[in-house]
Structures are given as structure tokens and as C-alpha cells.
Amino acid sequence: MSDLVRVGFVGCGLIARSHARGLQACGEATIVAVHDTDPERAHSFALDVVGTASVVVADAETVIETSEAVYVCTWTAAHADLVAAVAAAGKPVFCEKPLAIDLATAEAMTRAVESAGVVNQVGLVLRNSPSFRWLRHQVRSPELGPLMNIVFRDDQYLPTQGMYGSTWRGDVAKAGAGTLLEHSIHDLDLLGWMMGPIRSVSGRIGMVHGLDGIDDQASVLLVSESGAQATLTSVWHEVLSRPSQRRVEAFCRDAVLTLDGDWAGPVSIESSMGTDELEGSVLARAMATLDGLGVNPDAAFITAVRSSIPAYPDFRVAIEAHRLADAAYRSAATGGQPVDL
Ligand SMILES: NC(=O)c1ccc[n+]([C@@H]2O[C@H](COP(=O)([O-])OP(=O)(O)OC[C@H]3O[C@@H](n4cnc5c(N)ncnc54)[C@H](O)[C@@H]3O)[C@@H](O)[C@H]2O)c1
Known part of the structure; x- marks a missing residue:
């Protein structure tokens, strides 16, 4: 062209x-x-x-x-x-x-x-992921009953090493904070996207690696306007064989959904109608026409x-995730008191 x-x-x-x-x-x-x-x-x-x-x-x-x-x-x-x-x-x-x-x-x-x-x-970019688009579609589907609870685990090795090789991720002046802001801002964005407006956030953080201002573990409880709850666990460890890994379990009244693998699945749904699992090209094809988002940001x-x-997603979308991260860090500074939004 x-x-x-x-x-x-x-x-x-x-x-x-x-x-x-x-x-x-x-x-x-x-x-x-x-x-x-x-x-x-x-x-x-x-x-x-x-x-x-x-x-x-x-x-x-x-x-x-x-x-x-x-x-x-x-x-x-x-x-x-x-x-x-x-x-x-x-x-x-x-x-x-x-x-x-x-x-x-x-x-x-x-x-x-x-x-x-x-x-x-x-x-x-995880808003373009077939896995998360599938999960969001499911948890918002009226046929599965109301969304009740999400368990979201995200872990990876401390990214100052390995394929990241970025010393700046250990420097609070350049990164701002650690795993919750630098990495799990994706997860907070996805949780708000799936759950709808979040009204309460509480969090605790930890710093096992001793990098000043760089949290390497965080636990966050989110409560949505509808009353759905989610817990996010975000960890930077030293297991170099584990790059970024996400596992999510979502509980609706009438179905349990799981996501292993944050782009191409597998994802699964279990209900009284039975169990189904999708991954790879089957999942991508199923999502291709669902919401017009595509896989290439x-x-x-x-x-x-x-x-x-x-x-x-534009900057306005990102602000919502920043609000959740900010609330979680403010809560952590008080020992985990809930912050209302
Ligand atoms: N969307 C995602 O999934 C995703 C994944 C990885 C990183 N990121 C984000 O992307 C950004 C970069 O991360 P990265 O992994 O590519 O880091 P990186 O260290 O590989 O690259 C960053 C580069 O920026 C350069 N740089 C710093 N300040 C500069 C300036 N003022 N002008 C010009 N160059 C400058 C550095 O020299 C370095 O080469 C970070 O904000 C990070 O959080 C997003």
C-alpha cells in the first residue's frame, strides 16, 4: 500500500x-x-x-x-x-x-x-485476548445467573531478570511500584471489565525481595456494585521457569468457569448441563465475531x-484500572482497611 x-x-x-x-x-x-x-x-x-x-x-x-x-x-x-x-x-x-x-x-x-x-x-492488551473475552462474555451472560465470585491468580518471576532484563522494574522512581501496578494493572482492568463498577477495594502488599517500594506480592479484595466479589493474588517470585501465568476461576450462580492461559486458553465451563472446554484456534474462532475487538491491538x-x-482501550479506560490500583495501595497503607469508590 x-x-x-x-x-x-x-x-x-x-x-x-x-x-x-x-x-x-x-x-x-x-x-x-x-x-x-x-x-x-x-x-x-x-x-x-x-x-x-x-x-x-x-x-x-x-x-x-x-x-x-x-x-x-x-x-x-x-x-x-x-x-x-x-x-x-x-x-x-x-x-x-x-x-x-x-x-x-x-x-x-x-x-x-x-x-x-x-x-x-x-x-x-489482554482486552484483546480470546481467553478473557470468552470469560467476560460468560460471566455477563444472564443464562448463567448472577456472577458471585472470582478468584484471580497472577504470578511470574521477578522481571528484573530473564527475558525482561529490566533493572528499572526494581527502581521505584522509574516503575512507581511493583507487581500490583507494573504487572497486575492488567488484572485490575480485567476484573473491572468483567464485574462492572467496583465500589470497595481492600488490599495488602508485601516486599520479600527487599527492593525499596517494589511490592512483590499483593492480595486485593474487590466488591462490585452488584455485590460480586473478587480476590486477586499477584506475586513476583524467583521461579525462573515460570514467566507470566494467570489462572482464573469464576463462580456464577449456575456455572463455574476456569481460565488457564491468558491468551489461547484452555477455558472451561461446568454447569448442570455438562462441561465444555475450548482452547487455541477453536477458542479464537469462537471469539472472532463476538465483540469486534480482534486479537491485534x-x-x-x-x-x-x-x-x-x-x-x-483508551486512556479513559486505563484510568479506571489506575483508580483500583491506587485504592488498593491506599488500603494496604492502612493495613487493609476497605477504600470506598
Ligand atoms: N502491555 C503489556 O503487556 C506490557 C508488557 C511489557 C511491558 N509493558 C510496559 O511497557 C513499558 C516498557 O517496558 P519494556 O518491557 O519494553 O521495558 P524495556 O526496559 O525492555 O524497554 C524500555 C526502553 O525505554 C527506554 N527509555 C527509557 N526512558 C526513555 C526516554 N525518556 N526516551 C527514550 N527511551 C527511553 C530504555 O532505554 C529502554 O530501552 C513499561 O511501561 C511496561 O510496564 C507492557
């Missing part, structure tokens, strides 16, 4: 590569400028992903000038200034999650993109940019 959307990247690490693959798969964008404060990162990203180092530029400002749409894929503390610069230039922005290291900054970023009127999307972003329509 001759009218490919000209995309730039600020931050050229792990997640930037994932988005570059998504853009390549959609075939409607071309990467024209990339910058990283670590020049080696920028060069290896450019060579591996674009095939030429000529797209490496000296600073974020040049990325913004050169591109029609910008991905902000730096560590979390650097998101806010970069998003503000992209919004000030009137250009669409895809920003990674968490938006910011605290709720107030995330809210300011949301105001910035909304008042600039720019297309904005956040990297809460980058394709969705490019479609929104091309058509100047709102992207999804």
Missing part, C-alpha cells in the same frame, strides 16, 4: 518489539523513526525490526515531528512527558500501561490527550488513526 501510516517509537525495548510485530502483521503502517536513550537499543530495534538503522533519530522530538502516530514504550515514569509532547503536536499516541507511576499523573495525561483531541490507546490503533475514530 502506498498510504501506510507513518509510525514512530520512543523506547525500543521488549514491548516495542511486540508492537512492531503487531504493526507488521496488520500491514498498514511503516516505522519511520525510532529513539531510545540507550542508542544500542535503538539501533538493534531498527536493524531487527525495520531492517535499517536509518530510522534511528537523535531525540523524541524528531520522532514526533517525523511520524503521524507515536508509540510511547519507555519505562513508566517517562510516559507522561512524552505523551504530553505527542498530544501538544496534535498526533495520535499509543502509550504503554501503566500510563504513569501514580493516579494523579495518569489523570493529567488523560486530560492532555482528551483536550488535544488526539486518538489515544493504552497497552491493556496495533491493527486496531492504526484503524483508529486512519479513520480518526476513538481507539480502544
